[in-house]
Amino acid sequence: MISIKDLPRFDAADYLGSAEGRADYLALALEEGDAVEIRRALNTVARSLGMSAVAEEAGLGRESLYKALGESGNPEFATILKLMKAMGLKLSALPIAKSEGEEG
Numbered sequence: 001m002i003s004i005k006d007l008p009r010f011d012a013a014d015y016l017g018s019a020e021g022r023a024d025y026l027a028l029a030l031e032e033g034d035a036v037e038i039r040r041a042l043n044t045v046a047r048s049l050g051m052s053a054v055a056e057e058a059g060l061g062r063e064s065l066y067k068a069l070g071e072s073g074n075p076e077f078a079t080i081l082k083l084m085k086a087m088g089l090k091l092s093a094l095p096i097a098k099s100e101g102e103e104g
Contacts, residue, residue, distance in 0.1 A: 016048035019088050026089060042080065043069035045087055057086035 016022045022045045029041035046054045046069060055065040059082060068075035075083070084090060 011044075011047075013044045013048040016045060022048060022087065023089055030091075039069060039073055039075065042075070042083060045089075046083065049087055054083065054086050058082040 012025065016025055026038075026041050026045055029038045046065065051065055052062050055062040058065070058079075060068075060079070065083075067073055068079055069083075081091070
């Protein structure tokens with residue numbers, strides 16, 4: 001019988017090989033609006049590009065990046081903006097879709 005330990009570990013970072021894929025992945029996290037999931041998505045995208053390369057491009061220390069995007073991390077908004085730029089991504093705003101029948 002196969003144990004869960006015998007299965008390969010899935011890491012979404014291994015599948016984010018294009019700018020469009022990274023943007024879509026992060027957009028889904030942003031759309032959900034959960035700060036923890038957004039931080040996790042930023043971590044995954046950064047790992048897909050290489051943490052050292054992203055840290056250098058963002059002007060951050062590698063350890064600072066790991067700390068900011070780690071499980072107990074809480075990156076400042078300025079750090080998020082630097083990371084997004086370093087990852088070749090940008091934030092944008094869209095209106096929230098209104099329910100049918102609502103005026104607006």
